[in-house]
Amino acid sequence: MRITQGCFSFLPDLTDEQISKQVQYCLANGWAVNIEFTDDPHPRNSFWEMWGLPMFDLRDAAGVLMELTECRKVYGNSYIRLSAFDSSHGWESVRLSFIVNRPKEEPGFRLERHEVEGRNIRYTTKSYAVDRPEGQRYGAS
Amino acid sequence: MNEHASITIRGKDRYKSGVMEYKKMGYWEPDYVPKDTDIIALFRVTPQDGVDPIEASAAVAGESSTATWTVVWTDRLTAAEKYRAKCFRVDPVPNSPGQYFAYIAYDLDLFENGSIANLSASIIGNVFGFKPLKALRLEDMRLPVAYVKTFQGPATGIVVERERMDKFGRPLLGATVKPKLGLSGRNYGRVVYEALKGGLDFTKDDENINSQPFMHWRERFLYCMEAVNKAQAASGEIKGTYLNVTAGTMEDMYERAEFAKQLGSVIIMIDLVIGYTAIQSMAKWARRNDMILHLHRAGHSTYTRQRNHGVSFRVIAKWMRLAGVDHIHAGTVVGKLEGDPATTRGYYDICREDYNPVQLEHGVFFEQNWASLNKVMPVASGGIHAGQMHQLLDHLGEDVILQFGGGTIGHPMGIQAGATANRVALEAMILARNEGRDYLHEGEEILAKAAMTCTPLKAALETWKNVTFNYESTDMPDYAPTPSVSL
Numbered sequence: 001m002r003i004t005q006g007c008f009s010f011l012p013d014l015t016d017e018q019i020s021k022q023v024q025y026c027l028a029n030g031w032a033v034n035i036e037f038t039d040d041p042h043p044r045n046s047f048w049e050m051w052g053l054p055m056f057d058l059r060d061a062a063g064v065l066m067e068l069t070e071c072r073k074v075y076g077n078s079y080i081r082l083s084a085f086d087s088s089h090g091w092e093s094v095r096l097s098f099i100v101n102r103p104k105e106e107p108g109f110r111l112e113r114h115e116v117e118g119r120n121i122r123y124t125t126k127s128y129a130v131d132r133p134e135g136q137r138y139g140a141s
Numbered sequence: 142m143n144e145h146a147s148i149t150i151r152g153k154d155r156y157k158s159g160v161m162e163y164k165k166m167g168y169w170e171p172d173y174v175p176k177d178t179d180i181i182a183l184f185r186v187t188p189q190d191g192v193d194p195i196e197a198s199a200a201v202a203g204e205s206s207t208a209t210w211t212v213v214w215t216d217r218l219t220a221a222e223k224y225r226a227k228c229f230r231v232d233p234v235p236n237s238p239g240q241y242f243a244y245i246a247y248d249l250d251l252f253e254n255g256s257i258a259n260l261s262a263s264i265i266g267n268v269f270g271f272k273p274l275k276a277l278r279l280e281d282m283r284l285p286v287a288y289v290k291t292f293q294g295p296a297t298g299i300v301v302e303r304e305r306m307d308k309f310g311r312p313l314l315g316a317t318v319k320p321k322l323g324l325s326g327r328n329y330g331r332v333v334y335e336a337l338k339g340g341l342d343f344t345k346d347d348e349n350i351n352s353q354p355f356m357h358w359r360e361r362f363l364y365c366m367e368a369v370n371k372a373q374a375a376s377g378e379i380k381g382t383y384l385n386v387t388a389g390t391m392e393d394m395y396e397r398a399e400f401a402k403q404l405g406s407v408i409i410m411i412d413l414v415i416g417y418t419a420i421q422s423m424a425k426w427a428r429r430n431d432m433i434l435h436l437h438r439a440g441h442s443t444y445t446r447q448r449n450h451g452v453s454f455r456v457i458a459k460w461m462r463l464a465g466v467d468h469i470h471a472g473t474v475v476g477k478l479e480g481d482p483a484t485t486r487g488y489y490d491i492c493r494e495d496y497n498p499v500q501l502e503h504g505v506f507f508e509q510n511w512a513s514l515n516k517v518m519p520v521a522s523g524g525i526h527a528g529q530m531h532q533l534l535d536h537l538g539e540d541v542i543l544q545f546g547g548g549t550i551g552h553p554m555g556i557q558a559g560a561t562a563n564r565v566a567l568e569a570m571i572l573a574r575n576e577g578r579d580y581l582h583e584g585e586e587i588l589a590k591a592a593m594t595c596t597p598l599k600a601a602l603e604t605w606k607n608v609t610f611n612y613e614s615t616d617m618p619d620y621a622p623t624p625s626v627s628l
Contacts, residue, residue, distance in 0.1 A: 008568050008571075009568075014572075018572070021576045022576075025576070025577070042377075044307075044379070046307070068571070083309075084310075094409065097307075103424060109374040111370055119374070123366070
C-alpha cells in the first residue's frame, strides 16, 4: 500500500526538481525546512527522527537538496519527509509537509479490533513494519 | 446628517413624567467618542415613512439598552448616562433610499462576561420588532479586547487541528454523506469508508441527521468509527467523521458526545439551531475532551440573507468565534448557496485572522482585534466539484475545508474514485501554486495534466465540466472599492 500522509502523496513521486521548487517556496516565505525520517510511519507517530536541525537562515533550496541526498544515502529505504516551520506569531507550527522518499515496499497497517462491552470495539492500528526491530524494518538498509 | 449637535435634555426636565423623543433622552450623542472598551454595533435602520432617521436610530439605541416607551423616575437611582447606549453617527446607505447606517456604542458593563446569550439578548432583543421601524438589520459589531478575553474561543483552533490531523499546506477535504436521510447505520458507514479511503480527510453528518427511525444515533456512531479506523489503517493517515450530536436536550447531547469520545472520534458536530448557550456548553466540553467541534449553520439564512432585516452572517461568525466552535460553514462563492465573493471574503477573514482592518468593500465596518483567540476553520460546502479547484483555492485560500458531497458520492466510477479525483485535483493545484504558476488562469490546464495519470479525475472533469451556479446575490457589500491615490 502507499501511505498517503503529507501534502503530495496522491501525485506521482516528486522529482528532485519538483522538490526543489517546493523548498524554494518555503524559503521565500521565511520558513525553515527540516528533513525527517522514520521506519515507523504510524499515522500518530508525530516525531520522526530529525536529520540535523531545521535549516534556519537558508536562502537557496540547493542546500536542502544536498542534505536530502546525504540522508537518502543512509536512510534510502525509509520514509523521509520535508517539513517547513513558520515561526510567525499565531502559527508557530508546520506550514507544509510532504514525503520525499519511501521504502521499496510499503507493507502498511493492520487494524486490530478488541471487542469490549456491548457492541463497542477498541481499534488499534499496527504497522506491519514494526513487527521487526528498529533498523531491520524494510529489509537491510 | 452628523452636523446635528446633541439635543439631549439634561437635569430635572429629563425626568418629567410622560413620553419624550429618544433623541432627546440621551440616546443620540453625535459628539460621543466611543471608548476602547465599548461594544459598537452597526445597524441598518429602515424607519417607517415620516419617521426621522435620527429619532429611529436613537430609538434603536434606547430599546437595545435602558429605555422603555416612557420616562421612568427609577433611572435616577442609577448611573443612567453610563448605561444608555449612544447612537453617535447616522449615515444614509449608499444607493438605498430610506435606509440608514446607525452606529451605536454600548458600555461594557451592560454585558455579562463570556455570554453570547446575554450579548444577543440586548443587541437583537426586543428592538427588532419595534413598530416605528419597517426593518432593522445588525450589520457588524466591534468587540473590544476586554470582552473578547472573557470568552474561551475555539476549542481547538486551526493550528492545533492541523497538528492533530497531521495535515499541512493544503485545504482539508470533506464530504457530506448522501442521501441525507434514509440510510441505515451500516449503509451509512459504507459511504464514510469509501470516501475516506479514497482520499478525503473528513466525512460529515448532515444537519438533520440526528436519531431517526431509519438510523438510531448509536448505530451511526458505531459503523462510522469502524469506517474511520479501517480507512485510517488503509491509508496511514488520520481520518475523521463529524458525528452530529445535536439532540433535543443538553443531556442527550452530552451522552452522544461522550459516546463519540469513547469510540475514539477526533471530531463531533452541532447545529446552529441548538442555540448560543448550548453551543458554548459544547465548546467547553470539546476543549475538556480534546475534540474538534464542527458547527453547521443550519437555519441562519432565515435571518442573514435579506439585506434589510435580520442579522448579517459576519456578526454570527464573530459570535461563533467567541462561542468556541472550530469549524463553521461560511460559503463557497462558486457553489449552490448564497454568497458573493467580497462578502464571503469578509466572513473568512473574521474566522481566520488575528486582526481585521476596516474593509467596507468586504462588508467589514470595524477594526477587530481578536487578541490571539484561536482561529476558526471555515467550511465551503454545497455544489462544488473538482473542476473548480483553482477558483476555490483563489477565493478561499489554504485554511479551509472543501466539502464535496455530491462531487464525491455522485462520481460515475464510485465514491472512492470521487474522493481520489478531488484529492488529486487539490494536490496538483497546490503543487502548481507553490511552484509560482498562475494557477487561476492555468487551472484547467493543470487539472487536465493531473487527469492524464488519474482516470477518476478525468471522469469527474467530464461529468461536471459545465456545472456552475451563477445567480445574483441578495446580500452584497454596500460600498464598492475606491482606488486610493497616493500623492
